[in-house]
Amino acid sequence: MRRRRKLLLGLALTPLMAALIVAVFLTFTWGYTTGRLELAKREGIYPTAEEGMRVHIARHWRGIERVEIEYAGPNEKDGSDPHVWFVMAKVWAARRGDLTPVGGRGYDSAGSFFLRVQEGWVHVSEGSFPEFVGFGMKLFDID
Numbered sequence: 001m002r003r004r005r006k007l008l009l010g011l012a013l014t015p016l017m018a019a020l021i022v023a024v025f026l027t028f029t030w031g032y033t034t035g036r037l038e039l040a041k042r043e044g045i046y047p048t049a050e051e052g053m054r055v056h057i058a059r060h061w062r063g064i065e066r067v068e069i070e071y072a073g074p075n076e077k078d079g080s081d082p083h084v085w086f087v088m089a090k091v092w093a094a095r096r097g098d099l100t101p102v103g104g105r106g107y108d109s110a111g112s113f114f115l116r117v118q119e120g121w122v123h124v125s126e127g128s129f130p131e132f133v134g135f136g137m138k139l140f141d142i143d
Helices: 002-043 049-060 130-140
Strands: 061-074 084-096 108-117 120-124
Touching: 002 108, 002 120, 002 130, 049 061, 049 084, 049 108, 049 120, 084 130, 108 130
Parallel strands: none
Antiparallel strands: 061 084, 084 108, 108 120
């Protein structure tokens, strides 16, 4: 009898635990997504991802001679996340913002993520998990 009670209790708690895990995940995802987007908007909203990349480069390189955008488009090859873009550029400059000289090629390669929001495009660094933020944007229909 005692064993049967434990089994029934376990069967009853399993869906509750699953629901709790889902609720925690959704709450975390919504909070992280909206919080990260707000921080990104405070850093700047740009009319295009390319313009955002040019501003990003201007902040992180010194003595810029030329910038060439090599790619600006959806991060997913199949275009399934059109609001998550990756922008790649070549930067001809004297040095990086940390005063490191640009290497022997004469240019640096730069790449960064930009997310489409209602007001334009915002920069989200790779360390802030832009693809996860994009997932949250899609999940909760946030722009």
